[in-house]
Amino acid sequence: MKVREIAKLLNGELVGNAELDVNKIAKIEDAGPGCVAFLANPKYIKYLATTQASCLIVSRDQTLEGMMRPEIAFVIVADARVAFGWMMQHLNPLPEFFKQSTAVHPMAVVDPTATLGIGVSIGAYCVISANVRIGDATVVMPGVKIATGTKLGARCVVYPNVVILNDCTIGDRVILQSGCVIGTDGFGFSRNADGSYNKLPHGGTVVIEDDVEIGSNSTIARSALGATRIEKGCKLDCHVHIAHHCNIGENTVFAAQVGVSGSTQIGKRCQFGGQSGVAGHVVVADDMIIGAHAGVMKSFVEPHTTVSGFPARNHVAALRGQANMMKAAAQFHEIKQLRAELETLKKQISEKFSPRK
Amino acid sequence: MKVREIAKLLNGELVGNAELDVNKIAKIEDAGPGCVAFLANPKYIKYLATTQASCLIVSRDQTLEGMMRPEIAFVIVADARVAFGWMMQHLNPLPEFFKQSTAVHPMAVVDPTATLGIGVSIGAYCVISANVRIGDATVVMPGVKIATGTKLGARCVVYPNVVILNDCTIGDRVILQSGCVIGTDGFGFSRNADGSYNKLPHGGTVVIEDDVEIGSNSTIARSALGATRIEKGCKLDCHVHIAHHCNIGENTVFAAQVGVSGSTQIGKRCQFGGQSGVAGHVVVADDMIIGAHAGVMKSFVEPHTTVSGFPARNHVAALRGQANMMKAAAQFHEIKQLRAELETLKKQISEKFSPRK
Amino acid sequence: MKVREIAKLLNGELVGNAELDVNKIAKIEDAGPGCVAFLANPKYIKYLATTQASCLIVSRDQTLEGMMRPEIAFVIVADARVAFGWMMQHLNPLPEFFKQSTAVHPMAVVDPTATLGIGVSIGAYCVISANVRIGDATVVMPGVKIATGTKLGARCVVYPNVVILNDCTIGDRVILQSGCVIGTDGFGFSRNADGSYNKLPHGGTVVIEDDVEIGSNSTIARSALGATRIEKGCKLDCHVHIAHHCNIGENTVFAAQVGVSGSTQIGKRCQFGGQSGVAGHVVVADDMIIGAHAGVMKSFVEPHTTVSGFPARNHVAALRGQANMMKAAAQFHEIKQLRAELETLKKQISEKFSPRK
Secondary structure: OEHHHHHHHOOOEEEOOOOOEOOEEOOOOOOOOOEEEEEOOHHHHHHHHOOOOOEEEEEOOOOOOOOOOOOOEEEEEOOHHHHHHHHHHHHOOOOOOOOOOOOEOOOOEEOOOOEEOOOOEEOOOOEEOOOOEEOOOOEEOOOOEEOOOOEEOOOOEEOOOOEEOOOOEEOOOOEEOOOOEEEEEOOOEEEOOOOOEEEOOOOOEEEEOOOOEEOOOOEEEEOOOOEEEEOOOOEEOOOOEEOOOOEEOOOOEEOOOOEEOOOOEEOOOOEEOOOOEEOOOOEEOOOOEEOOOOEEOOOEOOOOOEEEOOOOEEHHHHHHHHHHHHHHHHHHHHHHHHHHHHHHHHHHHHHHOOOOO | OEHHHHHHHHOOEEEOOOOOEOOEEOOOOOOOOOEEEEEOOHHHHHHHHOOOOOEEEEEOOOOOOOOOOOOOEEEEEOOHHHHHHHHHHHHOOOOOOOOOOOOEOOOOEEOOOOEEOOOOEEOOOOEEOOOOEEOOOOEEOOOOEEOOOOEEOOOOEEOOOOEEOOOOEEOOOOEEOOOOEEEEEOOOEEEOOOOOEEEOOOOOEEEEOOOOEEOOOOEEEEOOOOEEEEOOOOEEOOOOEEOOOOEEOOOOEEOOOOEEOOOOEEOOOOEEOOOOEEOOOOEEOOOOEEOOOOEEOOOEOOOOOEEEOOOOEEHHHHHHHHHHHHHHHHHHHHHHHHHHHHHHHHHHHHHHOOOOO | OEHHHHHHHOOOEEEOOOOOEOOEEOOOOOOOOOEEEEEOOHHHHHHHHOOOOOEEEEEOOOOOOOOOOOOOEEEEEOOHHHHHHHHHHHHOOOOOOOOOOOOEOOOOEEOOOOEEOOOOEEOOOOEEOOOOEEOOOOEEOOOOEEOOOOEEOOOOEEOOOOEEOOOOEEOOOOEEOOOOEEEEEOOOEEEOOOOOEEEOOOOOEEEEOOOOEEOOOOEEEEOOOOEEEEOOOOEEOOOOEEOOOOEEOOOOEEOOOOEEOOOOEEOOOOEEOOOOEEOOOOEEOOOOEEOOOOEEOOOEOOOOOEEEOOOOEEHHHHHHHHHHHHHHHHHHHHHHHHHHHHHHHHHHHHHHOOOOO
């Protein structure tokens, strides 16, 4: 592929030799001759001086003054990360992970009442139960179990060994990564006088809207009534747990191992760092950023707030609290010093003004 | 269903129109005409003024003085949450998630030496290995793998894609949610001089007593010797990890993503908040409450203690520590002020009493 | 088995009756007559006075002066834990978890282009896709799904329901515990102006070197470019997440529920406590110890550092910070006291030296 073809594909401005050939995608730090790489995170600018890449895709707002080497062809775009994704998608379409010669593998159990759209692929050892509906062109990989009454939209990708329990509703273009569980029972019990528990039935459901991605081994619990809802465009990494009755606003993202407790309402476009958690029955406003490992224990209703620490506070306050904790030793020393000097003064004064004088 | 039938089913006191018809279960905030809802959590009393429910199930000890609207029929019971659960169980029996026309699906592998009780159901693509014993009326959903020598009790429900390794003992009425793993190897190694590790064999087992529920994708590790034991009535949410040699006392509950390290002894009726963790080789007393995200790093032997934070401390002390951290900035300012004033005083005194005078 | 046979097997020094018969392995606190137990952790020395074991394996450097009871035969070895592991391995070879009479179960789908080594065993309901290569004597238990182009080495053990996505490379003697997922998509997206996200393709792979063990339900994400790499000898417990582009140095161990964010470089022989986490794009030096629940938010380049807390700091500093937080209340009281005394002094001085006098 010529650099000028890349520039055209990405609608980018080209600086350098348009006729260079590139035939491989690489990371900037590993790239050799013939490779195309990208530069979006300022942390990686240090590799600019040494990279062997033939072509670099860079963002327009990055200042590379005096760092652009003549032997490298630069393609300048609005957002290098987005553009690079486009190019990769163009060069690497989704591989066929599990080859099969029939749309529905002969070693799959599909109930006669299930409805499959045009071009649906069902892998070996899948179970598609009664009254399930699957939309056009959805790929269901081997070992997936879908219980009665669940609806999946079109062009979804369901990875191996996913479990979707009964009566869930899943939109179009949803990606469910390996081993995730959709619609497991909410964790709800009533406690008896002797400390034992009775399980509360969870007759509700889970609704996952269009363009959501759920990471491997994540779990989404069904509600007792109504639905646990993941609004369109949300992205969940691996090991994320969303409890019963939650509502997750559109385009909110969760890094790995985040947990959200029951009946909590999360706003739109929030970003949750890894291993953070949210208590039950609280509200998280739109556009909030929750730091890694943070524990949100109360509602935050002001949009665009960044919180961190445990319990989660406004990030600036949390940093100050941390700093205080570390500075305290010096302060404790100063307090001792003040005490000593004060005692000396008191003694001086009492000597000077003692009645004996 | 008439309201008077609900009152009779729940053995409750009826206030209002006994002949009202209800045909749907709903949450108090969503309920419309013809719906029955419940009110147990005081946080939801605010919806009492606006709910459109025809019937509300409320707890006897809740003060609703002056808030009971005449158009709503109230059924007053000892515990509204328990009663509502009963009613839901009555109205919604466990659905048949995976329809099959034979008790053992033809697409399941059951070893000839395995013993299945009366009414056992085995789903498609299950593997039931040699010498496994399964009690009466237990339901094993598709894709479950049970290794040699494991015993399951009666009336258990095993969800899809669960894995139970060899020689485990599981009681009656146990619920194993999708994708959980029972009896995985404990994480035990010996370290060689060069920093590499040798795996220690884990020839022990896991014992899960009656009425336990294990959440989706949770993992219970087998011990090297003896058994990891989950005593009767314990409830574990999703992504919980119990390490080798642990003993979990009866009716203890774990919210999602809790981890317990090896050889730890947890008391009865404890409650673990989400994402909390416990170190290895420690003791947690009976009836303790461990806050969300807390890290228990030492033994707590006093029953009924509530702990929180990291490292976990008595909750009141932990809150005080947090408050100190946040208040410290003001104190640091006061220290500076004290220093300045003290210096002034010292100067004054030294001037007044200077030898020159 | 005679005690002298044990001493010979373990190359240990024998103190006591060499002809005693032992026929069972037990924990020191549970051991009865005829049992052999071991003593490596000083926490368990308290059981020495009461154990009923016939034989104890102890480490040479343990001081048991005056505590060695004559009725117990002691086998003294360099490392009691290692030696006990050897003995267990000798007495309990890996059981056959899923009996089958053919090497490849008839209920498994193996693509004709897949290559299986000598003695490979493939369980029921496995799918081995196109161009997969599996080395000699590797055991693949039921329900495992391996996508196109992946290579597994020799003598690996793959537990039930594991998923390995396409084009991964896995070394020899690797153990993949139940339900783990290797090669799931990295969590990478580009953000659009309206807050929605585009998925970045992850055309890279995962490389797992020899002698690695991955715990149940853990997840290893594939990189967008190049490989996520787990170097030889690493041991990961359950629920561990390693994100895209990470490199984990050899013989590093991760307790349960640890998460490592993308593009992070972890050194060799590190030890991660349970529920700890590491931010993306940072470096962790060799031989570091990361405390349980710690959150590493920046690079640590000094080898052999121990860190803890959130954000993770040098362990001694973190402990001091914690201590400060708890001691602060007393200090605040002292500040108040200093203020009161200072005010008294100021008043005294101003009275003594007032112009009125």
